[in-house]
Each structure stands twice: as structure tokens, then as C-alpha cells.
Amino acid sequence: MAIKRIATFTSGGDAQGMNSTVRSVVRTGLDRGLEVYAIYEGYQGMVDGGDRIRKMDWDSVGGILQGGGTIIGTARCERFRQREGRLVAAKNLIERGIEGLIVIGGDGSLTGANLFRQEWPSLVAELSQNGEITPEQAEAYPNMLIVGLVGSIDNDFFGTDMTIGTDSALHRITEAVDAISSTAASHQRTFVVKVMGRNCGYLAMMGALACGADWVLIPENPPDVDDWREVMAERLKAGREAGRRDSIVILAEGARDRDGNYIGSSDVAKALEENLGEDVRVTVLGHVQRGGRPSAFDRNLGTLLGYEAVNAIIEAKPEDEPLQVGFKGNRTVRLPLMQCVDQTHAVAEAVEAKDYKRAMELRSSSFTDAYRTLKTMVRAIPHSPDPDQKRLRIGILNAGAPAPGMNTASRAATRLGLDKGHIMLGIYNGFEGMAENEVEELNWMSMGGWASMGGSGLGTSRLVPKGKDLYAIARTIEVNQIDALLVIGGWNAYEAAYKLFDERANFPAFEIPTICLPASINNNLPGSELSIGADTALNSIVNAVDKIKQSAVATRRCFVVEVMGHWCGYLALLGGLATGAERVYMHEEGVTLSDLQQDVDNLSQGFRSGKKLGLMIRNEYANNIYTTGFMCALFEEEGRDLFDVRPAILGHQQQGGDPSPFDRIQATRLARLCLDYLIEECGKSSSRSAFIGLEEGKYGYHDMRDFQRMVDLEYNRPKEQWWLALRDVASLLAKPGPEVASE
Numbered sequence: 001m002a003i004k005r006i007a008t009f010t011s012g013g014d015a016q017g018m019n020s021t022v023r024s025v026v027r028t029g030l031d032r033g034l035e036v037y038a039i040y041e042g043y044q045g046m047v048d049g050g051d052r053i054r055k056m057d058w059d060s061v062g063g064i065l066q067g068g069g070t071i072i073g074t075a076r077c078e079r080f081r082q083r084e085g086r087l088v089a090a091k092n093l094i095e096r097g098i099e100g101l102i103v104i105g106g107d108g109s110l111t112g113a114n115l116f117r118q119e120w121p122s123l124v125a126e127l128s129q130n131g132e133i134t135p136e137q138a139e140a141y142p143n144m145l146i147v148g149l150v151g152s153i154d155n156d157f158f159g160t161d162m163t164i165g166t167d168s169a170l171h172r173i174t175e176a177v178d179a180i181s182s183t184a185a186s187h188q189r190t191f192v193v194k195v196m197g198r199n200c201g202y203l204a205m206m207g208a209l210a211c212g213a214d215w216v217l218i219p220e221n222p223p224d225v226d227d228w229r230e231v232m233a234e235r236l237k238a239g240r241e242a243g244r245r246d247s248i249v250i251l252a253e254g255a256r257d258r259d260g261n262y263i264g265s266s267d268v269a270k271a272l273e274e275n276l277g278e279d280v281r282v283t284v285l286g287h288v289q290r291g292g293r294p295s296a297f298d299r300n301l302g303t304l305l306g307y308e309a310v311n312a313i314i315e316a317k318p319e320d321e322p323l324q325v326g327f328k329g330n331r332t333v334r335l336p337l338m339q340c341v342d343q344t345h346a347v348a349e350a351v352e353a354k355d356y357k358r359a360m361e362l363r364s365s366s367f368t369d370a371y372r373t374l375k376t377m378v379r380a381i382p383h384s385p386d387p388d389q390k391r392l393r394i395g396i397l398n399a400g401a402p403a404p405g406m407n408t409a410s411r412a413a414t415r416l417g418l419d420k421g422h423i424m425l426g427i428y429n430g431f432e433g434m435a436e437n438e439v440e441e442l443n444w445m446s447m448g449g450w451a452s453m454g455g456s457g458l459g460t461s462r463l464v465p466k467g468k469d470l471y472a473i474a475r476t477i478e479v480n481q482i483d484a485l486l487v488i489g490g491w492n493a494y495e496a497a498y499k500l501f502d503e504r505a506n507f508p509a510f511e512i513p514t515i516c517l518p519a520s521i522n523n524n525l526p527g528s529e530l531s532i533g534a535d536t537a538l539n540s541i542v543n544a545v546d547k548i549k550q551s552a553v554a555t556r557r558c559f560v561v562e563v564m565g566h567w568c569g570y571l572a573l574l575g576g577l578a579t580g581a582e583r584v585y586m587h588e589e590g591v592t593l594s595d596l597q598q599d600v601d602n603l604s605q606g607f608r609s610g611k612k613l614g615l616m617i618r619n620e621y622a623n624n625i626y627t628t629g630f631m632c633a634l635f636e637e638e639g640r641d642l643f644d645v646r647p648a649i650l651g652h653q654q655q656g657g658d659p660s661p662f663d664r665i666q667a668t669r670l671a672r673l674c675l676d677y678l679i680e681e682c683g684k685s686s687s688r689s690a691f692i693g694l695e696e697g698k699y700g701y702h703d704m705r706d707f708q709r710m711v712d713l714e715y716n717r718p719k720e721q722w723w724l725a726l727r728d729v730a731s732l733l734a735k736p737g738p739e740v741a742s743e
Helices: 018-031 042-048 083-095 107-129 135-140 166-187 202-211 228-241 265-276 286-290 296-315 337-352 356-362 365-377 406-419 430-435 468-479 491-502 534-551 570-579 593-608 628-639 661-682 704-710 722-733
Strands: 005-010 035-039 053-055 100-105 145-150 190-195 215-217 247-252 280-284 323-328 331-336 393-399 423-427 439-441 484-489 514-518 557-563 583-585 613-619 644-649 689-695 698-703
Touching: 005 018, 005 042, 018 035, 018 100, 018 296, 018 722, 035 042, 042 083, 042 107, 083 107, 100 107, 100 296, 107 135, 107 145, 107 337, 145 296, 166 190, 166 202, 166 247, 166 280, 166 286, 166 296, 166 661, 190 202, 190 265, 202 215, 202 247, 202 365, 202 661, 215 228, 228 247, 228 265, 247 265, 265 280, 296 323, 296 331, 296 534, 296 570, 296 722, 323 337, 331 337, 337 356, 356 365, 365 406, 365 661, 393 406, 393 430, 393 491, 406 423, 406 484, 406 661, 423 430, 430 468, 430 491, 468 491, 484 491, 484 661, 491 514, 491 689, 491 704, 514 661, 534 557, 534 570, 534 613, 534 644, 534 661, 557 570, 557 628, 570 583, 570 613, 570 722, 593 613, 593 628, 613 628, 628 644, 661 689, 661 698, 689 704, 698 704
Parallel strands: 005 035, 005 100, 100 145, 145 323, 190 247, 190 280, 215 247, 393 423, 393 484, 484 514, 514 689, 557 613, 557 644, 583 613
Antiparallel strands: 035 053, 323 331, 423 439, 689 698
């Protein structure tokens, strides 16, 4: 028999993005024909019953996407830990006919849900025996279906790449450390920054990688020396001598030494004061990491997980074990809940047992790789080159339009290359600068502070070389004895690299390994699902639209927001999903006059029903005729006295700003892999050229000769775009109806 009623609740610590998850569960459930209830105050509300278990409609979750925390509340419930409390909770659910629960919380909340499900038959039997429910009710509700979603800023849960709230917490950390770094540099001062994470060092480690911190302490891998205090101080002192004006140490709240002794922020500060002979400042970020507006990623993560959770509970059979819906490789996945819980607990147990090698092994491979990279990035100076090793001369340049994260990638590649003993060459102003021989040898501090900087410190240009440019570039390669080339950039960068590859027969100097690292806010590059800069641009769009929505609260107004992307609708669709836009226009789908007429009708109907805001997002090249100005004029004319219309063209603010944590981390990972590729290719008799990217959670290389085969050259985008599969979710949540009055 098909399930008819479900309930959702948030439990444990709050996490940004929980509201988007609740919204998605409610609206997807209603769209699928279910009755949906929200249980307020978590397990406490389940035990209390009454108006804490409320039936939801479409409007109940309107306008909550941008809110931090959880609108349905969360609370600890000691009573639910006892069987008596779970008995009362079961009765409350049965009285409302609820057959399935979608639980949004951490490992304790999900473990509690599994226990509840295991006990359910005996709870029902006891309630029936006591006369608290009828025999008919007992027969009607023999099982309780459970689907779990992980809401936790710690990112400590097995079975998902990211947990709801982690990305937003990283935003808080990077914003704070970036601000601290500027004041620390002014005074040449040392700061210790303590971050959350319990027994997981993810926030500390990724925060350190993103911010360019000088030292990090995490629970999974304590310092491997007894005199870690002296070693830490020596490294920081060496960094100052090398030219750093500030020192930042990031400490995970669960940090410990090899003997399992807790390391607090005061311990670190005292050790540094004694060994450095200077004042040390401590900043404990605390709950600011859990607060504030969710990032674009967390809004969309919660939305996609909530959508999949409803589908999973509808498809579940009464005898099925509880499921966890997670996120791997930009796709939702379903896994056995308790397998994920057990694996999560195993890490904490390994840390407690001081088996740190196993603790690291139990984390993901990307966690281990990031830690390895971080150990190099925090060095004061690189390792001395091996005298028997061939020192390669590797050039780095930025090309195409600027994208946030280019500097992070350039810095990472430079330091990682120098640490391997190679000579790193900075090529200024893209291929145009390369033709002019604007080449400079880089040292360890050449890009100090670049981890958090937007724009392109090396400079960039859109030049795709031809004719005499090719001869000049070949001459630059020969004069500087460049052995390999790392090109960081967008569409023009790929075209230029392909041009050099294609001209190898005419210019032997181009017979060097070359690799392209995807950096473009448009996210329109082949072989990579996410380009560096796209996440930052998406957050810029979301922040701007949040302000626009606030400005329209007191008026009846429709905004048509134009976003970048050229012919690729990624920013438009993902921006629409994250902001609750009721319509997204993009080139891939096209725009017709009948579409616009239907949109006018929907807007008019909504404003007549009390709607105060209309939000439409348009990709800049969606249609040559139906421009943003045309749409505004059309909606204004047809809306007449019902609503005003305003355009909002976001422009180049989407290309500016400091890179997001995701873009910083991704840029560092890709830079490391690009460098590995170039070094390996230099050791071969014949070298290849390639472009790199992340696809379905895995990093891979594509031969440069495949570039033209994989792209639509007319519209400068890949032939296959994974994110187009999200259109159904966006359309469902933006359906016209009662919700438009509150959105």
C-alpha cells in the first residue's frame, strides 16, 4: 500500500541549509500527493505532540531559503532517550497517520531514529495492549519508514562528500581568518583561531588550506613529535624570517597530542608566547560558524537531498532498512543508514584509541590528499632540491576572463613545484604577455597572501594566438627553456592551448607538456563539472538577490535579474534554485513568446492573490530578441496596476570578490594534480597536452585533441552538461500556485 503521510524534523545542532531541506521535503511531498507534517523542536516535539506536529501546505515553507538555523526548531530531548518517551512519540505519530519520517540531523539524531524504527513493532503492540490505540490502528501502522539526511557543520559523516551546513561554516571561517590576517599583518602578530568540528578536523584543515594558514592541529593526525610546541614555533619563526608579516594557527576543537591529551587554544598561545617571545592573540569562532545565511551550495544541497529523500521514502518497502541520502560527485546517493553511522563512529573510536593511522584511513582519500598538500603549503621554505634530480622549468599563466581562484591555483602550483625542487616561472598577462616574453622566476614568497585574493595577480588576457604571436611564444619558450606549461583559465585559455597543440608540426617548441586548469565563472568548460570561480559567482548572485528580495518586501514588484554565463545557463539555473526564483530563462531551453505570456499570467494571478515579489532570473544570452529590457517592458505593460517591474543586471560583480572556500580548496587540489601530470609527462619520450576536471566526484585528464570533439563550438559550452538534470527539481519547487505569494 502506498505511503500517504510523512513527517520531517530537524534535530541536534542546527546547520545552515536545514531550511532549504525542510522546504524541499514539504513541497516535493505535496507535489507527489502526500500529506506532509513538520515536527517542531525535533524529538521533543514528537514526544510533546499537540500543535508541535503540524500539517504543512505549500505556503508554510515560503520565503525560508535564505534563513539560517531551522524554522521548525531543534531541541535535546532526554525523554526520547527512554522507552517511555518513545512510546508517547509513537502514539502521537499514529494518531496523525504518519507512516514515514525524514530526519535531518547528526549521528546522534539518526541513531535515535534507527532505534525508534527497530522498536516500533513492540511500541505499537504495547500501545494496543494498553488500549491507547485501537487494534485497527495497530494493524494499519506495523512499521515506520526512516530516511536520514545529515545536517551538521562538522562534515564528519560517512557516505556523503558534504553534510548540510559545512560549506556555510567554511564561509564563516574564511571570512573571519581573512579579516584576522589583515590586522595580524599590520602588527606582525600571531593569531590562534579555534574552530568547531568535534572529532573531525575537516573545518580546521580545509579552513587552513583555504586561508593560507601557517599551522594546523586536527584530532585525526596529531603532531608526530613530542616537542611539537617547539617545532611549531620554529616553523612560524622561519616564516617570519622568510618575509611573512603574520602567523595564523588554526586549531580544531577536538585537537590532541599523540598521547591523547587535549590541546586547547590557551595551550597553543602559551607555547607560542614562550617560544616566540611575543604576544599571541586567540580567537574562538564558536557558534558564529553555525549561524548566518546559508551559502549557495548549502541551499542547493539541502534542496536536492530533500527532493531525493521524498522519492526514497515513497519507493521504500515496509521491510526496508533505514536509508541515508547523501551527496557524492554532485549526485545524490542512497546508502544503508546504520552502515554510515557505524563507519562514522569508527573514526571517533580510532581517535580515542590513539590509532591515528586508522583514523586517517577511515576518512576519505580527498581528506588525506588535502592534508598532505597542506603540510607542504604551511612550510616556511621549500625542501632543498635533490642534486641528482633534473630541475624542470615550469611556466604558469592565467588566460581568458579573470575568475576568483586563479591566484589560489597559481600560488599552490608555485609552492608545490618549488617544494619538489623545480623552477617555477610566472608568465604575466596571459598568452599576450608570453608573446612579449614577460616571464619571471618565482620564489616561495612571490605569491604570499594570494590564497584569498580575487582577480589575477599574474594578469590575464583573452588573446588566442595566431600568426606572428605563435612565433613569438615559441621564441619565449626557447629563450626561457620552458619544459612544461600550466594554463589556468577559461574558454579562451583552452582555445589558445589547443592552438599551440595543433601547431606543434610547425613550431617544435610547442612539443612540451601543457595542461589547462578550468577557471571560469561560466562553468562552460569540457571535462569538468565545476570550474574554479563558478561557486564564488553563484554566491555573489545569491547575496545580491537576497538583498533585492528584501528591497521589494514593502512593494508589489517583479525583478528580472540578469546573470552572466554567455550561452551556458549554469549560473542562472543554480542561482534560481538557491534563491527560490519562480522562472529561469537560459539559452539551452530557449525562450518563446508563449513562455512569456504564461509567465505574465502566473505573475498577475499571484499578485492578485496577495503576492509581493516576483523573481525571474535570466541568463545573459538566453535570447537575442527577448532581452532583459524587453521582458521588463512586457511584464510592466501587462502588469499595469498590479505590480512594478525592475531589471537587475548584476554584471561584473560576479567575476569579482575573494574566492569562496570551495573555489580555494578546489583550485589547490587541481593545481597539485596538474603539477603531477606535467612532471610525469616530462619524464616521457613524447609529451601530451591535456585539460583536467572533476567529473562525478573523480578527477581526470582529457587529451587535448578531444577538446573540439567535446564542445559545441558555436555556443562555447560542453556538449554534455550534467547540471541540466536539475531542471526538474527547479521546476517543481518554482511551480505557480499558493506559494508564490510568500516566495
